[in-house]
Amino acid sequence: MSSLALSSDPVALTAALVDVPSPSHHESRIADAIEQALRELEGVEVKRVSNTVVARTQRDLGSRVILAGHVDTVPIADNVPHHMEGDMLYGCGSVDMKSGLAVYLHTFARLANSPDLKRDLTLICYEGEEVSSEYNGLGILEREAPEWLVGDLALLGEPSGGVIEAGCQGTIRVKVTGHGVRAHSARAWLGDNAAHRLAEVLTRVASYEPRTVTVEGCEYREGLNVVGLKAGVATNTLPDEAEMLVNFRFAPDRTLDEALEHLYGVLAVDGEHVTVEVDDAVGGARPGLDKPAAQALLDAVGGNFRAKFGWTDVSRFSTLAIPAVNYGPGDPGLAHKPEEHCPVDQITQVADVLYRFCTSPVK
Template sequence: MTLDLTAPVEELAKALIDIPSVSGEEQEIAAQVESALREHAHLEVTRLGNSIVARTTLGRAERVVVAGHLDTVPIKGNVPGRWDDDGATLWGRGAVDMKAGVAVQLSLAAALTEPTRDVTWVFYDQEEVEETRNGLGRISRERPDLLEADFAVLGEPTGGVIEGGCNGTIRVDVVLPGKAAHSARSWKGVNAIHAAAPVLAALADYEAATVEVDGLSYREGLNAVGVRGGIAGNVVPDECAVTVNYRFAPDKTADEAIAHVSDVVARGGVGEHRIVVTDRAEGCRPGLDASLAQSFTAAVAATGVEPPRAKLGWTDVARFGALGIPAVNYGPGDPELAHADEERCPVSQIRDTRAGLEAWLTS
């Protein structure tokens, strides 16, 4: 199969869905994308592993990055893709996250030979797995020059609405010590799992904030997401760990978020404990005050969608933020259907997102 980048964008989206590309298995889709892009003389194409970068070099005053990932979560009977009875909705793994968005990018990369801004189109691998494997991260480490830009758009599913920045996220283990003993003589020990009670109470009583950052409202969340303790059914556990996830607004750093969790635990009356950080990712401010962001917002608004809102999860816009590049999320598909077995995307939304991005890149 050869990808036809001149096909209707929804047909291109289905063709992408029909190429299985679970994280770590993107060789075929990367080869297809690379081959299709190399047919267009106005693009300089670079391949890094299973990530593809295609750039215009027209000498424009501004350069923007438009990026999307090629991989999906595991398939569950939803490849190849299919249409519903009236052809108005495309179903299949990746229809939302995010092959419809990639189709928009590929369609425009081929069609826009003279955009008013130079464009760097990025198609990267392994977004759905651990951070160390992320293709966009690899590009930023190995070829940061390819990501130099004044503004970035990430095609994550947003329902066709601009979502600015993203929350940050940390995970910590609150580790509580105890003393092992035979459960028949439990008074000889100290039960570390029982010591977790005030940690859980503090989290249950916590009222998460909604924080306004640059005009957008980011809702936070602080939750226990796991409890580990005990080695056998007849042993008083000598250690318990409560795993806590904090999704924090981009007005604070990851270090400040870790300090906040430590303070919540301490104020909850928790006894002896230690905090072990197991994961951290900075958030990204929306950057909607940048001139390119304002022109992008105006172009998308002309398609009739609602005003920009906050991205409440973490996305790779944070990587652009770390590089000092203002970035937003903008793509077709309901994010609440991402990874669902019934993943599906309205055709009208795919077309409208393409129209909004095209209007901006040609204005």
């Protein structure tokens, strides 16, 4: 394909990115295109790690901002190439997150050699965000080239409706297993129904009253929910094993260990007839809006911000002591939908704000 026109209109760049299919594990083509375009910029250091492409300026400007966006999408649902309907751009990844990626690429290319740039920039276009964390390009970069993960503030181009969404919730998923004895349902007294062993735990989860808590000016709502149930071997048989998946979304004022301890207390399993096993667990990220670089970004967007519901890769930056926010165009509620679409005015708005932020004096 021809080289991406990074300095062109970010709406056109979004459309060009959408038209390059890049479902998870198939990012090589879009990584090739991004790498080629970035290597055409003068005075910019570019590196590729698998299908993650990174670039940075080295102008000793006294502050560094990381612009990060993932290049992969969920599987295509007959929604590539893009199409326009009025002021809406439709297509796979138009929200999650090729519009955000386009804005970040555009901003980097526009300012990389501009005398107006007031903060050095690191651009990270990474693979494998939509799949298991072992494939996440940020995690791979942290292991193989950690020197690229240095900065005073990180922006993640996840869809946020053009509003800063600060921090993120942590998430724990556990598998709760009921253990019993299989028997014919006509002779139930000879067995022990494993599904019934889960009843008390399910009731505790259903009656749980989650917190709403304010952390550094952001209001987070926690949640504890059963998200999966599995039991039964035949319609006339008592199951000897039953499984329940429970998901705990917790505010970033809890550490991961504190959240796990709290969850175990709520589930209160006996360890004999019912056991619990952690299936996945990651900590959240505090907003970090009190940092100078974050304050400058807030000024650029007019001071509007809110909490991020859900987990994003800002947590990875938080563990590196880099304050991070989610900031990108598009309604996150449309992510992964076949009718995924993004208002073009939000793409332009986010691009304008980023330019204003990156060219504002460092205080």
